[in-house]
Amino acid sequence: MYVGRFVVVAPGIGGYRVSSRSFPNRRVRDRGGTLTVGPTADAPETDNPYVSYNCARAVETPTEEPLAVLGNGSHVDPIAEKLERGYPARDALASALLALDYEKDDYDTPRVAGVVGAESATIGTVRRDALLVEAVEEPTVVATYETDSPEPYDLTATDAEPVATELLGADLEHPVCAAGATVDADGVSLAFDNGGD
Numbered sequence: 001m002y003v004g005r006f007v008v009v010a011p012g013i014g015g016y017r018v019s020s021r022s023f024p025n026r027r028v029r030d031r032g033g034t035l036t037v038g039p040t041a042d043a044p045e046t047d048n049p050y051v052s053y054n055c056a057r058a059v060e061t062p063t064e065e066p067l068a069v070l071g072n073g074s075h076v077d078p079i080a081e082k083l084e085r086g087y088p089a090r091d092a093l094a095s096a097l098l099a100l101d102y103e104k105d106d107y108d109t110p111r112v113a114g115v116v117g118a119e120s121a122t123i124g125t126v127r128r129d130a131l132l133v134e135a136v137e138e139p140t141v142v143a144t145y146e147t148d149s150p151e152p153y154d155l156t157a158t159d160a161e162p163v164a165t166e167l168l169g170a171d172l173e174h175p176v177c178a179a180g181a182t183v184d185a186d187g188v189s190l191a192f193d194n195g196g197d
């Protein structure tokens with residue numbers, strides 16, 4: 001099955017995977033507290049605005065709560081900025097997803113995102129026909145295609161890098177790269193797996 005990009009979150013842990021039919025020559029890079037998806041050196045040039053972006057950010061709220069933000073596009077940045085200004089996760093997700101809306105590409109690709117705290121998690125998506133934001137207690141996935149509403153996900157890893165590796169290895173078509181995050185009282189850990197390097 002091809003689900004495109006997907007986010008998985010639960011309290012204390014989360015991850016994000018890029019699956020792609022059209023732009024497989026991409027990887028995650030660490031820019032210090034932010035993980036970025038972008039082209040590999042040998043990738044064909046493209047003017048598609050949706051394929052390079054920050055996919056994971058570590059933030060701290062005004063009350064010093066560490067949070068991780070994960071998502072499939074430029075909405076990750078305003079979600080992170082709203083959390084840093086004290087918006088609750090629900091409101092940061094809903095307002096940024098609604099403002100940017102689904103992607104204006106050939107597929108009306110939904111935006112998906114999650115916010116992970118040490119003891120909380122919230123997941124969201126904006127599609128052509130819906131805006132969904134939910135607080136969740138157990139690992140929950142939302143994807144761009146097919147699985148485009150939140151549903152339970154069987155996540156076994158408990159650390160950031162194993163989460164990335166587990167998502168990259170999930171039996172879903174066209175894996176490209178993945179990110180993982182863990183959050184506890186001490187802060188956020190981010191990691192990634194680009195497969196084979």
Ligand SMILES: NC(=O)c1ncn([C@@H]2O[C@H](COP(=O)(O)O)[C@@H](O)[C@H]2O)c1NC=O
Pocket residue numbers: 004005018019020021022023037048050051052072073103105106107109110144
């Ligand atoms: N976030 C991403 O990594 C990403 N990769 C591709 N897209 C969009 O989704 C469309 C379909 O891509 P694909 O055939 O790889 O699933 C692309 O034309 C592009 O507009 C993306 N946008 C949202 O998921």
